[in-house]
Amino acid sequence: MPKNKKPAGGRPARNFDPSYARKSGGPAGTTTGSRSPGHRGYRPVEGDAPKKARWNADERAARRHSDEPREQRAPRDDRYDGGAQANRSERPAYNRGENRTERPAYGRDDRAPRGERTERPSYGRAERTERTERPAYNRGENRTERPSYNRDDRAPRSDRGERPAYNRGENRTERPAYNRGENRTERPAYNRGENRTERPAYNRDDRAPRSDRAERPAYNADRPFTRGQRIERPSTGRVSSGRDDRAPRRDSNFDRPRRDAGVDKNFYPNRDAKGNFTPEDDVVLERLEAQATLAVDVEGISFSDLGLGGNIIAALAELGAPSPFPIQAATIPDVIAGKDVLGRGRTGSGKTIAFGAPLVEKLMENGGGKKRAMGRKPRALILAPTRELALQIDRTVQPIARSVGLFTTQIYGGVPQNRQVGALQRGVDIIVGTPGRIEDLIEQGRLDLSEVTITVLDEADHMCDLGFLEPVQRILRLTANGGQKLLFSATLDKGVASLVKEFLPSPAVHEVAGEDQASATIDHRVLVVEHRDKDRIIEELANRNEKTLIFSRTRAYAERLADQLEDAGIRAVSLHGDLNQARRTRNLAQLTSGRVNVLVATDVAARGIHVDDITLVIQADAPDEYKTYLHRSGRTGRAGKVGTVVTIIPKARQRRMTDLLGRAEIEADYVQARPGDEIIEELAGRMTNAKLTA
DNA sequence: TGGAAAT
Numbered sequence: 001m002p003k004n005k006k007p008a009g010g011r012p013a014r015n016f017d018p019s020y021a022r023k024s025g026g027p028a029g030t031t032t033g034s035r036s037p038g039h040r041g042y043r044p045v046e047g048d049a050p051k052k053a054r055w056n057a058d059e060r061a062a063r064r065h066s067d068e069p070r071e072q073r074a075p076r077d078d079r080y081d082g083g084a085q086a087n088r089s090e091r092p093a094y095n096r097g098e099n100r101t102e103r104p105a106y107g108r109d110d111r112a113p114r115g116e117r118t119e120r121p122s123y124g125r126a127e128r129t130e131r132t133e134r135p136a137y138n139r140g141e142n143r144t145e146r147p148s149y150n151r152d153d154r155a156p157r158s159d160r161g162e163r164p165a166y167n168r169g170e171n172r173t174e175r176p177a178y179n180r181g182e183n184r185t186e187r188p189a190y191n192r193g194e195n196r197t198e199r200p201a202y203n204r205d206d207r208a209p210r211s212d213r214a215e216r217p218a219y220n221a222d223r224p225f226t227r228g229q230r231i232e233r234p235s236t237g238r239v240s241s242g243r244d245d246r247a248p249r250r251d252s253n254f255d256r257p258r259r260d261a262g263v264d265k266n267f268y269p270n271r272d273a274k275g276n277f278t279p280e281d282d283v284v285l286e287r288l289e290a291q292a293t294l295a296v297d298v299e300g301i302s303f304s305d306l307g308l309g310g311n312i313i314a315a316l317a318e319l320g321a322p323s324p325f326p327i328q329a330a331t332i333p334d335v336i337a338g339k340d341v342l343g344r345g346r347t348g349s350g351k352t353i354a355f356g357a358p359l360v361e362k363l364m365e366n367g368g369g370k371k372r373a374m375g376r377k378p379r380a381l382i383l384a385p386t387r388e389l390a391l392q393i394d395r396t397v398q399p400i401a402r403s404v405g406l407f408t409t410q411i412y413g414g415v416p417q418n419r420q421v422g423a424l425q426r427g428v429d430i431i432v433g434t435p436g437r438i439e440d441l442i443e444q445g446r447l448d449l450s451e452v453t454i455t456v457l458d459e460a461d462h463m464c465d466l467g468f469l470e471p472v473q474r475i476l477r478l479t480a481n482g483g484q485k486l487l488f489s490a491t492l493d494k495g496v497a498s499l500v501k502e503f504l505p506s507p508a509v510h511e512v513a514g515e516d517q518a519s520a521t522i523d524h525r526v527l528v529v530e531h532r533d534k535d536r537i538i539e540e541l542a543n544r545n546e547k548t549l550i551f552s553r554t555r556a557y558a559e560r561l562a563d564q565l566e567d568a569g570i571r572a573v574s575l576h577g578d579l580n581q582a583r584r585t586r587n588l589a590q591l592t593s594g595r596v597n598v599l600v601a602t603d604v605a606a607r608g609i610h611v612d613d614i615t616l617v618i619q620a621d622a623p624d625e626y627k628t629y630l631h632r633s634g635r636t637g638r639a640g641k642v643g644t645v646v647t648i649i650p651k652a653r654q655r656r657m658t659d660l661l662g663r664a665e666i667e668a669d670y671v672q673a674r675p676g677d678e679i680i681e682e683l684a685g686r687m688t689n690a691k692l693t694a
Numbered sequence: 695t696g697g698a699a700a701t
Contacts (some may be wrong), residue, residue, distance in 0.1 A: 386698060413700050436700040439700055443700095467698070554697060577698060624696080 004133035055410050144294030227683070273562070282625045284663045286494050288342055291330070292513035298329035306332040308361050315403035316357060319396060325350035330360045330510040331486075331568060336365075340485045340504035342460075344492040344511040347634020348610070351488045355382075355456045357399040363429055363455055364404050376427040377451040380478060384458045385468060387412040387581060388435055388588055389608040392431040394457060401430055411447070413437040421446050435463075435471040442478060452479040456621065459607045460487035461495045461627070469498065474501050490634060491627040523644045524668035525683060526657060531650055536675040538620055542598045544684045546615040547591060550600040551632050553621035561620060562600040572598035575605050606631045610638060619647040622656075626663035633666075646683050 036302055080466040116386070135612045171211045213494055226238075303313045303324055316322070324332065327345030334341050335358035336642065354411050358570040359380050382397065398408045409423035411433030412594055422436070431438070431447075441447035454468050455476060457463045463585035476485070500507060529537055542548050555576040567571035572597050584604075591599040594612050599605070600620075606628055614636045621631045629647075636643025647668070651658050654670065661668055671679050 078697090354697090434699055436698090438700095440700045464700090471699075555697080606697090621696095628697095 028072040031429065060654055069460060081536050085644070135662060137271070140214060144601060174265070215643050242626050246621075267482035278389070282660065282663065283494075284626065287511075288343060288344070288492060288494060288496075288509050290342070290509040290511040291324050292511055294513045295326045298326050299325060301329050301355070303328075304333075306330065306358075307336045308357055309364065309404070311403040312357055312360055312400055315400045316353060319353070319399060321353055321380045325354075327351060328354040328357070330512060331399075331508075332508070334482075334508040335359065335486060338359055338362070339485055341487070341502070342492055342496070342500070342507050342509040343486070343488045344509075345488070345490065345510075347490045347631060348638030349490075350460070350639070351490075351510065352393055352396045353400075355458075355486045356393070357400055359430070359454050359456065360400045360404060360406060362484070363401075363406055363672075364366060366453070367406070367429065374427050375425055376429070377448050378424075378428050378431045378455075379451050380430040380454040381438075381449060381452045381475075382430065382432045382456040382458065383438070383463060383472060383475065384432070384587070385462050385607060386609075388584065388604070389415055389458065391585070392610060394606065397432060399431060406430060408432055410439050411441060413440075414584075417441065434509060435468065438475060439471055441621055448532040449478040450476065450480060453483040454478050455483060455488070456486040456488065457499070459492050460499070461493055462489065462490045462607060464495050464499060473502070480489040491630055521640060521642045522633055523642070524633065524661075524666050525644065525648060526647045526654075526661075526668050526670045527673045527679070527683075528651055528654060528670055529648055529673050533673075533675050534620070534648060534650075535564060537648065538618060538681060539565060539570065540675060540680045541616070541618050541684050542572070543570050544597070544616065544686060545596070546597065546685060547611065548614050548616045549591075549605065549611070549614050549635050550598065550618045550620055551606065551623075552600060555602055557620065558600045562598075565598055570598055571596040572600055575599055577602065577604060584620075597645070603628060603632070605635070611635065612638075613641070614638075615641075615643050616683070617643065617645045619645070622647050622649045622653060623660070626660050629660060629664050629666070644683060644685075 106433075122261070234530050270650065302505060303316055303321075304310075306324060306329060308316075321328075325345075327343060327349050331341050331343045331354045335355065341355075341356055343351060345354065349645070359382075363379055381392055382390075384393055390410055394408055394410045401408050404427040408430040409420060409425075409428040411424075411431050413434060413436045417440075418439065421441065424441070431452075438447065442449065462468065485499075485507075486528050487499065487507075488498075512620045515527070523674065527537065538550065539559065542550060550558075550561060552561060555578040558576045559578065562572045562574040575584055575587050587599065588605075588609070590596045591614075599611075603623075608631075617633055617636045619629075619632060623632060633643075633645040636645060645668075647657065674680050
């Protein structure tokens, strides 16, 4: 066991101990590896460090397969100490960041190069392919301290073919992520003062009960819904089954107890009670009472009738939207009228234009003269939950904005910020981005939202989920007082109530009648399979000539599946948070362009992402939440096209799946399947071919 | 348990 807990456990403690720096009195040891700046990761303090140098191939191999207890692996948190710590005291907000430090995923690419960051855009790093060959990586004990790191198998990424197929999966099991639990118990370091007190949510206490779960009756639909009554959804203490409870309750919208939106002190303690997701949490919240627009109502209506100007209309036509979809017809006038708007339109129904076009129109009306002023402050903000979605929204909004001389810029993480900052300095009108980087730039004083008078939350209900809500609230509070707010989602529900209460005094609520997910042009199927057949069946399903999107629950499985498909001769790429942004972008582009037909993704791709002509969505793991089901399946059947969604489940999951489909209001056939069955041919769309050749 | 979101 190369790493002793002492340095590992001690280092973070030191970093979190404000007195330590003083005690140690100098560069040596104040921060990890700081004594010799030229040597990344060099930690003179650790006397035993040198012996831990780099592992040779055998050791690594042995390591990979070892089932040595996890606590013997070094906690990896020490990596972030410097920056993270500094920030942390100032921004309790960023606690989430800690999760991140515990996730190998994130840092992986930019971590090592840390010291050189300014010189190297993280992108370059991503590209390098011979990681294993680079002596650079033994730089110091970094290596020794996180031996379980996959680093090595990461590299091969780009040349998947050369790699032994499955080791990746195994390494994964060694991912430091798993240390999480022990770090927790081992490291008193974590009660570092105020953070602790400010975010009780963080304390892993809510984790603990986890283990109890097994003792509870698993998916007992009859069980009173106790957890949900905690805080988030008090008004909907419902049993999580059946669709009867879906009926809109006209008088009860947004009537949940107010929860001190502005007062964090009161808010935080409550979060303890919220706990993590459990299946019972997947309740259908009442729909918002909405003004329903019928599709027929908008027939013959033009964008011009809705109040949009000529340039914008021309841009829309260019984008392939000559006339408004129902959701657009419903919301555009209200947005232009300056109202706060809640808009629900099923996946692929054209929500981006529904908020993007009138937003630009509004800015035009108000903005008048100060267009193009150097360094002008942004006046509109569009927030999205993933970088890919932010990018995609910008691809739609930018041409609309440019048609009237307005500028947009993307502000999201995972890429160097220089360009983003440069754009801000030149002056932009519309920001499209994700919460993290936006807050980061605000902290840095490079972004000022005080003149933002229109804010859009795309996938608004998701933006209200644990982990997103607070950053979103903070950001919204930094926008102009009384500014217009637009919330859109295919699954907009009362989960957004807390935001509505604080930011949308009297919103107009729109949906399109009869346009729920169930009426979409999607064929839903459930394949009940033996676990051992699962991968094989996925392989057979994905072996087709049209675009296929496969969802998995974890990043590791997404990666493994992509590898497996490649090994089977089916070109496939993956998309998940373990990849650096360059690769994420590229892999998605490969599906979009048709260079590959199969993308295996986590739920990062579940919402909003539009790729033309995905005709089959395979859920390799069934979703936990009905909303997730709706969003995932919404990647196909877009804009009226047909598509198939196949959810693969083990026998034991049938009941739970049925409950979920009920909440989603979706009807699906269940079929038992084994590799080679005709049903698979049919679902893959190979039936006709098979018959032709027969 | 998991996933996304900053460095």
